[in-house]
Amino acid sequence: QAGGMGAYPPNPSTYPQVGGYPPAPQAGGYDAFCPNQESCGLYQQPGGGMPQQQWPGMGYPGQPGQPGQPMPGYPGAPSPNPPMPGYGGGPAPAPAPGLGPGPMPGYPTDPSLNPPVPSFGGGAMPVNPVINRGFRGTIVDYPGADPLKDVEVLRKAMKGFGTDEQAIIELLGSRSNKQRVPLLRAYKTSYGKDLIKDLTSELSGDFRKLVLSLLKTPAEFDASELRSAMKGAGTDEACLIEILSSRSNEQIKEINRLYKAEHKKSLEEAIQSETSGHFRRLLISLAQGNRDERETVDASLAQQDAQALYAAGENKLGTDESKFNAILCARSRAHLRAVFYEYQRMCGRDIENSISREMSGDLESGMLAVVKCIKNTPAYFAERLYKAMKGLGTKDRTLIRIMVSRSEVDMLDIRQEYIKNYGKSLYTHISGDTSGDYKKLLLKLCGGND
Numbered sequence: 226q227a228g229g230m231g232a233y234p235p236n237p238s239t240y241p242q243v244g245g246y247p248p249a250p251q252a253g254g255y256d257a258f259c260p261n262q263e264s265c266g267l268y269q270q271p272g273g274g275m276p277q278q279q280w281p282g283m284g285y286p287g288q289p290g291q292p293g294q295p296m297p298g299y300p301g302a303p304s305p306n307p308p309m310p311g312y313g314g315g316p317a318p319a320p321a322p323g324l325g326p327g328p329m330p331g332y333p334t335d336p337s338l339n340p341p342v343p344s345f346g347g348g349a350m351p352v353n354p355v356i357n358r359g360f361r362g363t364i365v366d367y368p369g370a371d372p373l374k375d376v377e378v379l380r381k382a383m384k385g386f387g388t389d390e391q392a393i394i395e396l397l398g399s400r401s402n403k404q405r406v407p408l409l410r411a412y413k414t415s416y417g418k419d420l421i422k423d424l425t426s427e428l429s430g431d432f433r434k435l436v437l438s439l440l441k442t443p444a445e446f447d448a449s450e451l452r453s454a455m456k457g458a459g460t461d462e463a464c465l466i467e468i469l470s471s472r473s474n475e476q477i478k479e480i481n482r483l484y485k486a487e488h489k490k491s492l493e494e495a496i497q498s499e500t501s502g503h504f505r506r507l508l509i510s511l512a513q514g515n516r517d518e519r520e521t522v523d524a525s526l527a528q529q530d531a532q533a534l535y536a537a538g539e540n541k542l543g544t545d546e547s548k549f550n551a552i553l554c555a556r557s558r559a560h561l562r563a564v565f566y567e568y569q570r571m572c573g574r575d576i577e578n579s580i581s582r583e584m585s586g587d588l589e590s591g592m593l594a595v596v597k598c599i600k601n602t603p604a605y606f607a608e609r610l611y612k613a614m615k616g617l618g619t620k621d622r623t624l625i626r627i628m629v630s631r632s633e634v635d636m637l638d639i640r641q642e643y644i645k646n647y648g649k650s651l652y653t654h655i656s657g658d659t660s661g662d663y664k665k666l667l668l669k670l671c672g673g674n675d
Contacts, residue, residue, distance in 0.1 A: 361634070361637045362631075362634055362635065364400075364402075364672070372404070372410075375400070375408055379412065393424075393428075393436065393662075394665050394669065397440075397666070408420060408440065409421065430663065434621070434622075435666055436666070439629060446630060450464060450468060450626055451468060452488060461622075469508060469512055472514075480514075497509070507550055507554070507595070508591070516557065517555060520559050523560070530556065530560075533552065534552060536548075538579050538582075580596065602635065603639045603641070606642075607640075607642040607647070610623075610627055610654075619658050621659075625667075627639075629670065636671070643675075651675070652673065656668065
């Protein structure tokens with residue numbers, strides 16, 4: 226999943242120390258380390274091969290076949306490296322304060338200290354990537370759950386006079402998606418009745434919407450959300466972008482397949498008829514599910530892309546939207562993080578800032594969402610949740626969609642970003658903004674207070 230690739234610390238100040246490398250004045254760290262850009266290895270030096278690492282911990286392979294270029298971050302790099310006083314024989318750049326004197330002490334020779342970096346270019350961008358600490362969801366498989374026993378509980382909760390909502394909350398709030406979905410079939414097997422119909426007649430309001438959402442597979446849920454975002458008067462553009470910019474190629478292909486099977490026309494045809502202009506082109510590009518998904522980053526291509534974006538926006542009259550479209554929809558997430566970093570370094574302005582100046586309306590919010598989602602997926606969802614609850618009225622559709630769809634992906638990271646960026650926990654905000662059974666079940670998905 227996007228967001229945090231590789232085990233990097235979340236705090237940019239600790240970057241140059243990634244995965245057991247000694248704290249060393251890394252070539253080309255942030256501008257702060259480098260008063261003199263030239264000697265900082267962001268450009269090729271005459272007679273000096275590529276610098277060791279373009280950005281701290283990004284692990285670009287040094288160009289093979291050049292002297293003294295072991296590939297950083299690969300096991301078996303010849304070690305220790307020769308000391309590198311300034312590339313190309315210039316004077317060595319002064320080390321950043323607190324980083325110890327002199328040239329880079331080669332990597333530790335002890336292989337156990339230097340595990341291969343799991344994903345090259347996974348995000349040592351100053352974009353605050355999330356550390357990948359294994360599973361980051363809040364809902365896990367319930368040990369020993371038995372669908373036949375579970376449907377018995379549900380049946381009992383709905384039989385007779387009144388409904389035992391608490392039993393439904395306890396059960397559905399403690400089963401993973403792959404344990405919930407089979408309940409539809411088990412219910413029919415045991416009782417010859419349709420679980421969805423029974424729940425629909427017994428429950429109401431947002432609680433009912435939430436419960437029914439929990440009984441769809443992730444792709445079915447996404448397809449049905451895309452469908453509701455486009456049917457009827459008005460289109461929920463933000464929902465379309467949210468789903469299409471945050472799902473993997475495989476997920477998008479599955480959504481396309483289900484959409485077509487369910488609605489007799491393709492997702493692309495629906496987008497075509499419901500949206501227009503460059504925004505439509507952005508959605509159709511994303512709906513192809515054809516983004517490059519490699520984890521490696523080519524530093525020089527990242528620079529080229531950053532320059533192309535600059536030339537297509539800030540540096541000309543008018544904006545070449547299709548250039549933005551091509552780069553933002555086709556390139557890998559890891560690569561784009563490098564592009565955004567380069568862009569910022571090159572023109573002193575955030576890519577988001579440029580998009581806001583250059584575009585407007587749905588296209589602006591669409592492009593911004595794609596960028597935010599790629600830079601930091603959990604922070605993007607935290608913002609979507611915050612906006613769904615702040616002010617008068619709650620956008621319950623968005624709240625339900627994100628709580629359900631991220632509960633087994635990155636809810637723990639979303640909670641962290643939430644409290645960091647908004648000063649109160651997601652749990653507290655949901656508690657204050659919703660009520661009753663709906664609130665109880667949402668809080669189960671949230672999984673705890675921070």
